[in-house]
Amino acid sequence: MTRILHILDHSLPMHSGYTFRTRAILKAQQALGYEVRGITGLRHTAKGPATEEADGLTFERTAGEAHGPAGYREWREIGLFAQAIDQTVRAWQPDILHAHSPALCGQAALRVARRHGIPLVYEIRAFWEDAAVGNGTGSEGSLKYKLTRKLESHVVAKADAVVTICEGLRQDLIARGTPQDKITVMPNGVDLALFGTPPARDAALARGLGFESDGAPCPVIGFIGSFYDYEGLDVLIAAMPELIARQPGARLLLVGGGPMEAALRAQAEASPAASAIHFTGRVPHHEVERYYALCDIMAYPRKRSRLTDLVTPLKPLEAMAQGKLAAASDVGGHRELIRDGKTGVLFPPGDAAGCADALAALLGRRGEWDRLRRAGREHVEARHDWAVNAARYQDVYQMLSRIP
Structure with a gap:
C-alpha cells in the first residue's frame, strides 16, 4: 500500500480553512486505499503530544523554537522542520512526500526528499506573500514579499510535481516559467x-x-x-x-x-x-x-x-x-x-x-x-466533491512512481 506523508503548516485539531482542506484530502485518500500521515511545523500552535490523532488521522509534530532576526528565524524554522520530517521518513518509510504551502513547508520537505531520493509533490493553496498583503501583515514589493516569492519559485522549480487549487494560480506559475505539464489543478472542494x-x-x-x-x-x-x-x-x-x-x-x-x-x-x-x-x-x-x-x-x-x-x-x-x-x-x-x-x-x-x-x-x-x-x-x-476530485492525485502519484 502506497504511503503518503503530508507536510503541513498546521492541522487538526486547530480549525481553519487550511485544516479543513487537509482533512478532506487525507480522508479521501484513505478511501482510495492510500496510507496517509501528516507532519506539522512550528506554526502548529495547539498543545498536544508528539504524535497526535485527530478525527481518525495521525499527525506528527515538530519540536523546538526558532528565534532570531527575520530571515534567520525562518531558516532555522525550516531546519527544525526538516529534522522532524527526516525522523518520520526514517521511521515510517513513505513512498511520496506531499508538501503543502507555504514555501517553508516545501523547502523543508525538499531537503528531505533529495536526501532520501523520495519524489516530492508541492501543493500551492495561495501565494503566501499575497496572503500577507491581504491580511495586513505584509506589503507588496517589500523585501519579505520578494524573498517569499523567490523561495516559492525555488521550491516549484525543484519539486517533481506541482498542484494548485485553481486556474488562476496555475496561470501565474506558467507566466513565471513553470512547464504546463508539471502543474495539476486540484480544485478547492468540500467533503459532501x-x-x-x-x-x-x-x-x-x-x-x-x-x-x-x-x-x-x-x-x-x-x-x-x-x-x-x-x-x-x-x-x-x-x-x-x-x-x-x-x-x-x-x-x-x-x-x-x-x-x-x-x-x-x-x-x-x-x-x-x-x-x-x-x-x-x-x-x-x-x-x-x-x-x-x-x-x-x-x-x-x-x-x-x-x-x-x-x-x-x-x-x-x-x-x-x-x-x-x-x-x-x-x-x-x-x-x-x-x-x-x-x-x-x-x-x-x-x-x-x-x-x-x-x-x-x-x-x-x-x-x-x-x-x-x-x-x-x-x-x-x-x-468540487473531494470524494471525486481526490482521484486526480492518483494520476500525479502514479507519474512520480515512474521517476527513476
Whole structure:
C-alpha cells in the first residue's frame, strides 16, 4: 500500500480553512486505499503530544523554537522542520512526500526528499506573500514579499510535481516559467459527506437576533468567516441602507472576528441601517451550522487584489453544498466557482451600490431560489466533491512512481 506523508503548516485539531482542506484530502485518500500521515511545523500552535490523532488521522509534530532576526528565524524554522520530517521518513518509510504551502513547508520537505531520493509533490493553496498583503501583515514589493516569492519559485522549480487549487494560480506559475505539464489543478472542494440534511432554522435564535417581523421570518444575508480587509465586509455594510430602502425586512448577520472587527462594528453603529446589522462575534465551530441555518443568502464581497483574483475561496462552495444562495463579488477567484445567474450572482467588487442592487434583485426573485440552490448544489457535486476530485492525485502519484 502506497504511503503518503503530508507536510503541513498546521492541522487538526486547530480549525481553519487550511485544516479543513487537509482533512478532506487525507480522508479521501484513505478511501482510495492510500496510507496517509501528516507532519506539522512550528506554526502548529495547539498543545498536544508528539504524535497526535485527530478525527481518525495521525499527525506528527515538530519540536523546538526558532528565534532570531527575520530571515534567520525562518531558516532555522525550516531546519527544525526538516529534522522532524527526516525522523518520520526514517521511521515510517513513505513512498511520496506531499508538501503543502507555504514555501517553508516545501523547502523543508525538499531537503528531505533529495536526501532520501523520495519524489516530492508541492501543493500551492495561495501565494503566501499575497496572503500577507491581504491580511495586513505584509506589503507588496517589500523585501519579505520578494524573498517569499523567490523561495516559492525555488521550491516549484525543484519539486517533481506541482498542484494548485485553481486556474488562476496555475496561470501565474506558467507566466513565471513553470512547464504546463508539471502543474495539476486540484480544485478547492468540500467533503459532501459532511453536508447531509441542513439543520432546521432555530426559531428561538432567530427571534433573539431580531430576525422576525410581525411573526414572519426576515430574509437574512450572512457572512461567516474571518474579518480581513480583503473580504470587503465594509462594502457589504455600506450597501445595507440602500438594500433596506428596497427590501425593508432584510437583515445582515456577521459571524466571526478578525483584524477589521472593531472598524466594522463602528461603521455599522454609524449606519442608518444599524438596527438591521447584527454581529455575533466568534462562535464555537459546532455552533456554526445554527447560524448558517438562519441565512438565505451568503455574501462574499471580496475586494479586487492579486490574492482574490488568483485564489478560489472555500466558503462559497460550503454555502452551495448547504443549499444556500451565493452572492459574490466579480473577482477571478469567485468567477471560477460561480456562474452569474446560474449557480449564484456576481456583483462589481468594491461597489456598495452594485452590491445592494444584486442583493435586492435576488431577494425580489424568490421564485428562482429553488433553481439557484439546486444548480449550486449540483455544481459542487459535479466539480468540487473531494470524494471525486481526490482521484486526480492518483494520476500525479502514479507519474512520480515512474521517476527513476
